[in-house]
Every structure is written in C-alpha cells, then in structure tokens.
Amino acid sequence: MLSEAVARAARERSEQERERQRPVTAAEPIGVLDTGFRTALSRLDRAGLLARVSRTVDFDLEAAAMMKHHDAGAALLFESVKDHDIPVVGNVFATPESSEAAMGLDRDRLRAALARGIRTDIEPAAASDPPAQQNVWRSGEIDLGAQLPVLKHAPGDGGRFVTAGVLIVRDPLTGVRNASFHRLQLIGGDEVAVKIDHGRHLGRALDHAVEMGQDLPVAVCIGTDVALIYAASTMGALMPESRDELCAAGGCRGAPLPVAPGVSQDVDVPADTEIVLEGVIRAGESVTEGPFGEFVGYASPAGPAPTMHVTAVTARDEPVYHAINGAGRETIVLRKHVLEVAALEAVRPVTPIVSDVCMPPGGLHRFHLVMALSKRSERDNGMGRNAALAAFGALKDLNMIVLVDDDIDLHDPDDVAYALATRFDAASDLVVLPGMRGHEYVRTSQAGVGTKAILDASVPFESRADFERISFAAPSGDELDAAYSGTTVLSWLGEHP
Numbered sequence: 001m002l003s004e005a006v007a008r009a010a011r012e013r014s015e016q017e018r019e020r021q022r023p024v025t026a027a028e029p030i031g032v033l034d035t036g037f038r039t040a041l042s043r044l045d046r047a048g049l050l051a052r053v054s055r056t057v058d059f060d061l062e063a064a065a066m067m068k069h070h071d072a073g074a075a076l077l078f079e080s081v082k083d084h085d086i087p088v089v090g091n092v093f094a095t096p097e098s099s100e101a102a103m104g105l106d107r108d109r110l111r112a113a114l115a116r117g118i119r120t121d122i123e124p125a126a127a128s129d130p131p132a133q134q135n136v137w138r139s140g141e142i143d144l145g146a147q148l149p150v151l152k153h154a155p156g157d158g159g160r161f162v163t164a165g166v167l168i169v170r171d172p173l174t175g176v177r178n179a180s181f182h183r184l185q186l187i188g189g190d191e192v193a194v195k196i197d198h199g200r201h202l203g204r205a206l207d208h209a210v211e212m213g214q215d216l217p218v219a220v221c222i223g224t225d226v227a228l229i230y231a232a233s234t235m236g237a238l239m240p241e242s243r244d245e246l247c248a249a250g251g252c253r254g255a256p257l258p259v260a261p262g263v264s265q266d267v268d269v270p271a272d273t274e275i276v277l278e279g280v281i282r283a284g285e286s287v288t289e290g291p292f293g294e295f296v297g298y299a300s301p302a303g304p305a306p307t308m309h310v311t312a313v314t315a316r317d318e319p320v321y322h323a324i325n326g327a328g329r330e331t332i333v334l335r336k337h338v339l340e341v342a343a344l345e346a347v348r349p350v351t352p353i354v355s356d357v358c359m360p361p362g363g364l365h366r367f368h369l370v371m372a373l374s375k376r377s378e379r380d381n382g383m384g385r386n387a388a389l390a391a392f393g394a395l396k397d398l399n400m401i402v403l404v405d406d407d408i409d410l411h412d413p414d415d416v417a418y419a420l421a422t423r424f425d426a427a428s429d430l431v432v433l434p435g436m437r438g439h440e441y442v443r444t445s446q447a448g449v450g451t452k453a454i455l456d457a458s459v460p461f462e463s464r465a466d467f468e469r470i471s472f473a474a475p476s477g478d479e480l481d482a483a484y485s486g487t488t489v490l491s492w493l494g495e496h497p
C-alpha cells in the first residue's frame with residue numbers, strides 16, 4: 001500500500017517535472033482558429049461562463065455596478081437595458097478562465113496563438129455580405145445615446161463612455177493599419193471625444209494627419225473578432241508602429257481576417273463585428289473629456305481630447321453591445337496573456353533558462369512580472385537578472401520583476417510569496433533601478449519616470465540542494481475521499497452529541 005503511494009508520488013513528481021520542462025508556447029500546431037465574437041460568446045455559454053440577467057437594468061450606473069460586483073465570475077448578458085433594445089454583454093474576458101474558454105484554448109495554446117500573431121503577418125481578405133453592415137444609419141439618422149446602450153460606469157465619471165471599441169485607422173503617412181482600444185465619451189448625437197494616451201500609435205497617425213492637413217478616417221468596432229481584440233491590446237516593442245495589426249490578427253487566427261470597406265469612410269471593417277461607428281477624428285478640434293475610472297483604480301482627471309465626428313453607424317441583425325469597466329478586471333485581464341507572451345518572446349532568445357512567466361493579478365497583469373528560471377549549471381547564475389533587464393526593455397510599464405526557481409508555482413501568488421519569504425534577502429537580492437520610464441498613471445512616479453526593482457528570489461545553482469522543498473508521499477485517493485467525507489474521523493471519534 002505504502003510502496004504504491006510512493007510510486008504514485010514519484011510518478012506525479014516526474015509528470016510535474018515533464019510539465020515544467022514543456023515549452024510554454026505549445027509547440028503542437030494550433031491550426032486555423034474560429035475567433036468570431038459570437039463564437040466566443042457561445043463557447044462561454046456552453047462552458048457555463050455566461051450568466052443571463054433577464055430583468056431590465058439601467059445603463060446609468062446599474063449595469064456597470066453589477067459587472068464590477070461579479071467580475072471574478074462569469075460574463076454577464078444583460079438581455080434588457082432601460083430605454084434600449086440592444087442587449088449588453090460585459091465581463092467577457094474578465095478572468096483568465098473566461099479568456100481561455102472564449103477562444104476554446106487552454107493557457108499554453110492561447111499563448112501559442114498570441115505568439116503566432118506577434119510573429120506572423122496574414123493579410124486580411126475581402127468579405128462578401130459582411131454581417132457588420134446588415135443595418136446602416138448615415139449622417140442625419142445618428143443619435144448615439146438613443147441608439148446604443150452606452151453605459152455610465154462609475155458615479156464620478158464625466159458621462160457615458162463607449163469602452164470596448166477597437167479603433168482601426170490607416171496612418172496617412174506610413175500606410176500602416178493600426179488597431180487599438182480607446183474610450184469614447186458621448187458629446188453630442190454624432191460626436192464623441194477620443195481618449196488617446198501619450199505614445200499611442202493612434203496619436204502618431206493623428207499627428208501625421210494634422211501635419212498633412214487632413215481628418216483621420218476611423219472605424220470603431222464594438223464586439224469584434226477576438227484575434228483583433230488581442231492585437232489591439234498588445235503594446236510595446238513586440239507590436240511596433242510599423243506592424244499592421246489587422247495582419248497580426250490574421251496571424252493569430254491562422255487565416256485572413258475577413259474585412260469590408262466602410263460604408264462612409266475609407267477604412268477596413270472586420271466583417272464579424274456587432275456594431276461599427278465610422279467617422280473621422282478631426283484635426284485640431286478638441287473638447288474636455290473625463291473624468292473616468294481607470295484600470296489603476298483611480299479616476300483620470302478631465303482634460304482636452306480630440307473629437308470624432310460619426311458619419312455612419314452599422315450593425316449586424318440583432319447585435320449585442322460589448323461594454324468593459326475601466327476600473328474592472330476585464331481591462332487588465334485582456335492584457336495578461338498578451339503581455340506574458342510578449343515577455344517570453346523578448347527574454348527567451350537571450351536567456352533560454354526562463355521556463356515560464358506570469359503577470360499576477362496584484363500587479364494589474366501589467367506592472368509586476370514573475371519569472372521562473374531553470375538553471376542548468378553555475379554558469380546560469382545571474383542570468384535571471386539579465387532576463388529581467390530584457391523584459392524591462394521590451395515592456396516599459398513593468399515596475400517589478402520577481403525571479404523564482406522552477407520549483408515555485410509562479411501562477412500561485414502564495415507560492416511566490418513563499419519564495420520571497422524563504423529565499424530573498426533584500427541586502428543582496430534587491431536590484432533598484434531609479435529614473436526609469438514606466439506608466440504615467442502610477443502616481444508615485446514623476447509623470448511616468450520612477451523606480452523599477454528586481455527581487456531575486458532564485459537561489460544560486462550550487463545551493464539548490466539546501467533549498468530542496470519537503471515533499472510528501474501522496475495518500476491514496478480512497479483514503480482522501482473518506483477523510484474528506486468525514487467518515488474516517490467520525491468513526492474514530494465515535495458519536496458525540
């Protein structure tokens with residue numbers, strides 16, 4: 001009995017070891033993926049990860065409050081929204097589990113698809129009869145606040161915001177197409193303010209348009225192809241300005257993204273989109289935008305923003321409106337997998353001992369990175385810190401990297417804290433890097449310039465034996481079942497009143 005348990009424990013350990021050795025971006029082919037938004041919703045539904053709210057919910061604060069309250073759980077489909085006949089879906093990608101289920105992939109295979117998008121260009125293809133244009137409203141027929149269930153998210157927000165729109169533009173100078181998320185505040189029936197942070201490629205395209213004395217044609221895609229959603233969420237050195245993000249979405253899908261020309265603007269619109277706002281961002285026109293509850297959990301203040309004049313609204317039959325809370329889990333989880341893949345792509349070629357990475361929730365899946373190292377000899381000592389510098393270079397928003405050995409489960413924040421508690425000495429293992437560029441929303445920074453840190457909780461190769469973790473033989477399944485059902489304990493204790 002005992003030897004069987006020991007043998008099973010040994011088997012499990014070697015399986016764990018094999019799992020650890022497995023390349024993180026799955027090597028097996030993932031083929032062509034169906035990345036349609038509707039497909040994603042139906043996958044969530046089948047997985048029990050789409051909860052329906054059938055009573056009427058107010059677009060003014062109520063829907064967003066429910067999304068916030070439930071954003072560690074299933075996606076929410078608000079079937080009836082006050083004064084509107086279009087349902088709202090929220091929290092679609094609010095947890096890693098939902099993100100993986102929406103694509104029908106496990107973590108490794110989702111990472112493999114995203115890595116393929118980072119590496120591969122597949123040109124979009126022309127779609128006939130695009131669902132996105134089954135219904136069309138043109139200038140004179142547009143009243144965004146009445147037509148769409150645009151939410152007011154938090155009481156301190158400056159108004160109603162479109163929050164899940166992927167903006168597609170073609171840079172008038174370079175000809176490169178860009179896709180990125182930007183919130184839009186409703187200003188008038190056919191006018192919105194566009195929030196463009198410092199350094200965004202959309203901002204560069206707009207600058208080029210201004211220099212050329214032109215307006216910038218744009219398509220805002222709400223509820224769109226999931227590969228495009230991920231391309232639009234990818235930032236940093238791995239998705240440079242020169243990269244066409246419609247081609248990157250094709251790379252991720254493993255097939256061209258079907259697109260159609262806009263009905264009122266010279267822009268490419270993904271055929272599989274629920275709702276599209278076409279228009280122009282006007283050169284030199286600005287309004288006051290905000291405040292808005294941001295992903296960092298604080299409000300961004302009101303400030304000047306360019307305006308978009310909407311020239312057409314198109315929608316598929318019976319569309320669903322996708323909404324994302326700014327200060328909610330969906331905004332940050334949308335970046336988790338893409339940034340992990342970007343970190344792996346940046347560090348693996350220079351430091352192959354990095355066996356896995358994790359962007360933990362406590363760091364908003366953006367500011368903290370945990371990196372696992374598989375040191376093979378003393379020559380690998382110190383390589384983790386080199387890898388950390390490569391990651392800081394590729395992902396400027398990172399402000400802390402924790403290095404652990406590969407016997408730590410880096411996806412478990414408690415195990416990472418265990419490594420820090422037992423393997424980290426601040427005098428020798430803390431590397432402080434002041435005066436580095438990070439994210440301007442980090443309030444301890446000076447407009448984005450602040451301190452980065454490496455916390456090296458990995459042990460030197462030659463000391464690993466001193467840090468061998470206690471392992472127990474696994475109990476047999478039967479014994480465990482009995483213990484958990486309480487029968488073993490009760491029979492031993494006897495009956496007590």
Ligand SMILES: Cc1cc2nc3c(=O)[nH]c(=O)nc-3n(C[C@H](O)[C@H](O)[C@H](O)COP(=O)(O)O)c2cc1C
Nearest residue numbers: 180181182183195196197200201232233234235334
């Ligand atoms: C849900 C969501 C909302 C976002 N909202 C904004 C925004 O309002 N303004 C902005 O500048 N960036 C926003 N971002 C970040 C950019 O879309 C993102 O960093 C993108 O990769 C930038 O694209 P670029 O590399 O083509 O500039 C948002 C990201 C997400 C996931």
